[in-house]
Amino acid sequence: QSVLTQPPSASATPGQRVTISCSGSSSNIGSNHVHWYQQHPKTAPKLVIYRTDERPSGVPDRLSGSKSGTSASLAISGLRSEDEADYYCTTWDDSLSGWVFGGGTKVTVL
Amino acid sequence: QVQLVESGGGLVKPGGSLRLSCAASGFSFSDYYMYWIRQAPGKGLEWISYISGSSRNIYYADSVKGRFTISRDSAKNSLYLQMNTLRVEDTAVYYCARGGRSFLDPFDYSGQGTLVTVSS
Numbered sequence: 001q002s003v004l005t006q007p008p009s010a011s012a013t014p015g016q017r018v019t020i021s022c023s024g025s026s027s028n029i030g031s032n033h034v035h036w037y038q039q040h041p042k043t044a045p046k047l048v049i050y051r052t053d054e055r056p057s058g059v060p061d062r063l064s065g066s067k068s069g070t071s072a073s074l075a076i077s078g079l080r081s082e083d084e085a086d087y088y089c090t091t092w093d094d095s096l097s098g099w100v101f102g103g104g105t106k107v108t109v110l
Numbered sequence: 111q112v113q114l115v116e117s118g119g120g121l122v123k124p125g126g127s128l129r130l131s132c133a134a135s136g137f138s139f140s141d142y143y144m145y146w147i148r149q150a151p152g153k154g155l156e157w158i159s160y161i162s163g164s165s166r167n168i169y170y171a172d173s174v175k176g177r178f179t180i181s182r183d184s185a186k187n188s189l190y191l192q193m194n195t196l197r198v199e200d201t202a203v204y205y206c207a208r209g210g211r212s213f214l215d216p217f218d219y220s221g222q223g224t225l226v227t228v229s230s
Contacts, residue, residue, distance in 0.1 A: 002154065032214070033214070035216035037155070039155075043222075044205055044220045044221065044222055044223060045147075045155060045205070045220060047216060047217065047218050050216050050218075056218065088154060088155050090155075090157075090216065092213075092214055097169075098157065098169060098171060098172075099157035099160075100157070101154055101155045101156065101157065102154070103154050104154040104155070
């Protein structure tokens with residue numbers, strides 16, 4: 001059971017928008033930045049959003065992050081086949097004094 | 111460019127030990143926190159340990175506390191993970207990753223991982 005809750009799957013057709021939620025609590029998302037990783041099969045995770053809504057260099061602006069209270073979201077607009085991957089949210093948890101991950105969401109491009 | 115290359119994975123029996131290494135290049139190694147993250151087969155990501163650039167600040171997840179030891183050697187630009195009393199549930203791909211200047215910074219680069227299999 002992950003500290004952060006993500007839906008196991010999400011899907012949309014090419015060109016559409018998909019949103020992934022990440023639900024936590026006041027000790028983690030409610031008080032710290034959220035970061036998002038993309039992972040294709042058999043590859044290392046790649047940082048796509050940091051500090052809740054910042055994009056690393058090279059990440060397309062089709063990906064965006066946001067946060068409200070104890071929940072965060074990753075949105076992918078103009079969905080493309082290369083966006084098909086697993087996505088993980090993560091943040092620091094003040095109560096646990098450690099990092100926590102969500103269980104991951106598999107995005108499928110229909 | 112930033113490069114992280116893990117080594118040392120393999121098959122080990124329950125109760126055994128293994129030492130993972132990570133060779134870093136392309137950045138000022140001693141300036142950055144470094145992390146170990148793992149992923150069990152078909153499962154999600156798990157933070158297991160971090161170490162500050164000076165080695166003064168170290169963290170372990172409860173799942174490995176008391177069994178794993180993280181260390182680094184700035185002269186060799188290398189990160190290590192000594193894993194003792196290994197359990198079947200420690201079977202995973204282990205990733206070495208670069209953090210930031212603070213333990214609150216996420217990792218921005220990781221290696222391709224090394225597979226550790228704990229089985230009798």
